[in-house]
Amino acid sequence: MEKEIEDMKDETCIFCKIANGEIPSETVYEDEMFRVILDLGPASRGHALILPKDHYKDLCQLDEKVAARIMPLAAKMGRAMKESLGCAGFNVVQNNGEEAGQTVFHFHTHIIPRYENGPAMVSWTPKTAQPEELKETGEAIRKALS
Ligand code: 5GP
Ligand code: ZN
Secondary structure (H helix, E strand, O other), rough: OOHHHHHHOOOOOOHHHHHHHOOOOEEEOOOOOEEEEEEEEOOOOOOOEEEOOOOOOOOOOOOOHHHHHHHHHHHHHHHHHHHHHHHEEEEEEOOOOOOHOOOOOOOOOEEEEEOOOOOOOOOOOOOOOHHHHHHHHHHHHHHHOO
């Protein structure tokens, strides 16, 4: 619990500083809750990050009121990217934990424009699930939720 409170007030967090305007960024949208910036290491032209102004380490810590506004904002950004950049579509990506590819531990959502004939991204090789394995896995998750 102490660690969680410490995380909420992280004064060394670079995304806290960017989101609150202490460090300059290429900002494409801002309101009282969020700043949307262009990624410094873009996967494609227009790759943007939705940053909440308050610090949450990841999705598990995220306040529900903040969470409820993220998908509508992602849609707004995607529509603007299609109109302004001519992308054919876009991915909404959000990493939680080092193993999942999270490198900055301030919750953020990637909006990645996708262009015709662009490279493959955000893909995986599907395995074939066995019915018994699905059942066991489902039971484990349902138990954790109950
Ligand atoms: P993650 O891997 O944590 O999901 O994504 C972090 C993203 O933040 C990466 O795509 C990286 O390029 C971007 N990034 C890291 N530091 C900065 C920064 O100082 N400014 C901006 N605009 N993007 C950053
Ligand atoms: Zn932060």
